[in-house]
Amino acid sequence: MIHKLSKENHIFSFSKDYKTALFVKDGDEIEIETLDCFSNQIQTNEDKLEQMDWNKVNPATGPIYVEGAKEGDVLEVTIKNIEIADKGVVATGKDLGVLGDLMDGLYSRVVNIKDGKIIFDEKISIPIKPMIGVIGVSPREGNINCGTPGSHGGNMDTSLIGEGSKLYLPVFVEGALLALGDLHAVMGDGEVGVSGVEAAGSVTVEVRVVKNLKLVNPLVKTPEVTATIASDESLDKAVKIAVHDMANLFQSFTKLSIEEIATLFSIAGNVQISQVVDPLKTARFSLPNWVLDSYNIVF
């Protein structure tokens, strides 16, 4: 069955305390309308970040209760389609992002999206590659604001979470309570300036409850690669967690020794960066799918 969920149903943190916006069954498809990361407050170059309501950043549409999802399960979210608005916002500024030490004040600019490209300036147009910045489930207890990534997902800003990918999220509470938002028309790994091309839009996903997979942190599978995703205050620790998570996956599905796993990962796997600018930083450890296929790792 195909459901629709409008952008009016949005939350600013992941928690089981919110009223459920939609109940769906295992296997259902949902078309989810989303606000941009500024709740659509920046529509023209006259709308300034300084005057914006900063309590309204990173909204996620949801929560969606998936029947049959129980603590300890995994929720598979297949991203079937992402529709992006015909304009987006780029933003940066003092103390924001990796170059924030070189700036004064805040900066934002509305850019048009035409024929699948961002018109950045008169010299450069950049092909779009739509992705979901914020996507996650409810934590076991309390609230995690939508700007923060973690084991529940959230603001992972991971460019692999785009059309054709399957995201796997550990389930902490009954129904999982999925929510998503913060679409990017395009974003580089690292998101070094603090934003991608932030855009409103809509996402069509299919949800499935997976029972034969144990995850502590999110995992994403694109048509090419499978990557474990981990967030921490330092990239060094995030990298360590992501590689250990992938080693756990191999230990649960194969008979390889840890030495074989470490050397295989060292030559065939890639440590990659998702973002370095949210309160926590996000790294991933990525392997080509043919490596997992060769060892019959299927879930």
Next chain:
Amino acid sequence: MIHKLSKENHIFSFSKDYKTALFVKDGDEIEIETLDCFSNQIQTNEDKLEQMDWNKVNPATGPIYVEGAKEGDVLEVTIKNIEIADKGVVATGKDLGVLGDLMDGLYSRVVNIKDGKIIFDEKISIPIKPMIGVIGVSPREGNINCGTPGSHGGNMDTSLIGEGSKLYLPVFVEGALLALGDLHAVMGDGEVGVSGVEAAGSVTVEVRVVKNLKLVNPLVKTPEVTATIASDESLDKAVKIAVHDMANLFQSFTKLSIEEIATLFSIAGNVQISQVVDPLKTARFSLPNWVLDSYNIVF
């Protein structure tokens, strides 16, 4: 002119104190023979890391004096060809690499290279993608052992430093004093297990002294991308340095504001990891060449 330099001319640290192994002119080509990172001590599965002489790791063939290279210049090293032996060594072990906490003792295995592939086990063969692990110039003062990366280059273990790439190194002393070694038949970004497929071989390079470029740290240009490379104790700092270095390049070649640079980098550039296992960690900030070409950044 084409020179040859045999593997007998190797050093274990970068320093101006070594006797020059070869003098070449700006524009010359050199075929450089290299030992593997263990000085070819591991030839069969009976050769154990425990019995190896650990004072003989990461040899680099050189130093090569390039006429005309002066402090403040940049040395461009074009990698024209890499020949790899028909076998390599993979290694990992207790307290080595990202998974070293899960191991006891040291582990190494000799793998055969056939038809351009590493025979890893009966399930997987991995296509080779030869690269140079250690390549650098002399620091201004003192010795930097070949296992450590830095502004002078060294053990950057950067997969982009392969055939068809141009590496740009800041010159600190007269003649630059180039040396290289530690070839990998293939290595994943991160080199999480502590080694790639370590192999002996030979590298043909062309050297050129560049005067119109100011670099603090290395930069690499492949046929597809241009990346600044930085090393630090933490990945977080290495990332910051690499992005700042690229911003400096754009500020010296274009009229873009820092806000325009930060947003452009955020959507078109990628923070990437070279390695996380050497004494210092190495990150890079990579932009597609068409971005630099659009702004006429040529050196």
